[in-house]
Amino acid sequence: MAENKENIPKYLVRFHGRGGQGAVTAAQLCSMAFDGPATCMPTFGAERMGSPVASFVRMSKDYSKVRTNEQVYSPQYSCILDDTLLEDVDCTAGIVPGGYLIVNTCKPYEEIREIIDKNNPPEINVALIDATNIALEYLGRNITNTLILGALVKVAPQIFTLDELITAIGDQFNPKIAQKNMDAIKTVPDATKIYPCDDKVKISFEKDYKKEWSHIGLGKLGAAELDKAGVWYTDVIDGGSTRVNTGSWGVSYASFHPEYCIQCGNCVFICPDLCIEREFRDNKWQIVGVDVFHCKGCENCVEVCPGKKDKETGEKHKALTMVMKC
Amino acid sequence: MSVQPMSPFFKEIKKPVKLTMTGNYAVAGAVSQTDPDVICAFPITPQTQSVEGLSDVVNHGKLKAAFVNVESEIAACAFSTAACAAGARTFIATASQGLLLMTECLPMAPGWRVPLTMMISARAFNSPNLSIWNSWEFTLISGMGWNTIVSENVQETYDAAIISSKISEDSLFPTQFVHDGFIISHSAQKFFAIPDEDVLKYTPKKPRHHINTEKTGTWGGIVTPDYFGEGRLALELEKNKVLPIMDNAFREFEKMTGRSYHSIEIYNLDCSSKTVFLTMGSMCGNILTWMENNKDVGLIKLRTWRPFPTEQLIKIIEDNKIEKIIILEKDDDLSGILPPVGQSVASALFGLNVVLRSFIVGLGGRDVTKDEIEYAAKKMKPITDNRGKLYDYLGVRETKDKMWEVRF
16 A cells, blocks of 8 residues: 555646746646645745746645645746746756756747756756747737646646646636637647657656755855844845846836936935946935836836926926836 | 636535635635624735635625725724624734734733634734745734634635634634645645535524623723732633633534544654654644655644643643654744743643754745754754753754754
């Protein structure tokens, strides 16, 4: 009996997406579609639209294997909803040898492989699916979370079938949206292209590959190095959003016009992402520009900017204005 | 809305049904089944969806309850306590800073003996910095006469919402039920929902004292030194009767559903090393999965946190001849003595010949993995007495490239 129990596989899947793309819903659908005990949990980093989020699913017919509430550190399948994430986060982190990386992309395999290899992953299979195009065609919106699950069914038919997945979608969404998703998802398995790795590498569903203390993240400051623990001096610790670029989801950013700036500093204090750049000139701090890579376009700075009258026309102009990204 | 998480609870649940929901929505469903008259809470992460879910059910028309919007947690607590005193079955929910803001109102419900039910999504206090993630803030201001039960997973927290309602009504003391914020509150798991009819049979609305015009009285008036002490002793005497009432509620729940709960749950206590982990909440699941491959350690899981099941714990320790206890807790006190769970266990076991150490883990939402569990078990092996420092932090960085070494 005991021997049999050890052989019961445990499936671990990780979803990478950006806030708003539905990575958490994808994980939930996974656990609903699986016939047996399953838990899914999100990581909540910065909870803003567009910032990278991940969610996990743990599935096994043996309840004792999925009773843990730990996060998943060594997934067998890593699904990426947005290929720009490959540059921002290590989507292959902890992936087991012989595992699958499923990417929503319209780029060719070689280009994706080049980006993945920067992180030196173990020997893994890659599956590519142009889900964005299918989503735009069937749903009219770039929401690909259900479609990536269709690709998961193609590479791992043993976890759950397409029919089970479609039933789960019907339970989760209201009928109108569910129907559109169901129609779209049926086209996915055929559109998924698989690029297998060396077939000597066998994927393991039992072994735990987590490296000791890998969840803590050595390299960041420790307790002995924090000056006043509750005060984060920005020259010592980066804010969350300075580590991650805004990416393609932001539709506009603030632009700085020095000729209308009176150096009041209102924008510096209101910017939630520390994007107003200052330099120490002539013995004082001066506003010199906007960090467009991290500006998310909230317009708070524009709101508080008092502006300055133009000498020639007499019209009042703000030193910060919004510019649409093209 | 494209996703309708509460839809299973929009119509009557006629037979046991398997659902997949996050902890918060499951609680909302369970509370809607217990037929509360008043729901009043102020949203705070990670508790928000439970109240959101309830507002959905009320809006849909299945639940006939007064859904009251208030401006803050202290207003929510004051309003709920008063509504409960007026005879309504009342549900309230909060977390962290919200619980702190409620503190002024919290002792009133036990004082008036009104059966309020509160959900807490355990979250850290804002110190040293703002954190919305899981720690056990409730342990620092628990007591005050509130009953508290802690849940490990979504099934348990769903059940706890129903059991708490019964415990409150039977004991006439308010009850809190706690699950770990994000880890359970935002994690979707499968669970079995109980039919509406059974829930209502299990939690009947019984006649009790309440504010009325027939029998008038002063609720919360001033009391001189002539009476205050007597009042406190009266509460204490009644409070002593709560644990058997809770055990009875667990027993009857088992009769109804087959799911067995106890104030203290034990796993593998006849292990060879006579060493046990003692903890509560979601971490128990992590330890139990780890124990699949590590059979020489046991686990004592506290389901009831307040009133502390002292006698049951002593009996378990003595019956199983336990020698060492490894306490894992997600709270610290900065007070130079054991942190809250350690304090309670140490004072309950005072005088027994048992060695204990407290490990502070998983603060502010950090994951507790097999690494922490393994380290704590290893660290405990050479320890043979209760001298020296009894607690330390585990799973934090000392410097950039070094983990903090636990020092006892």
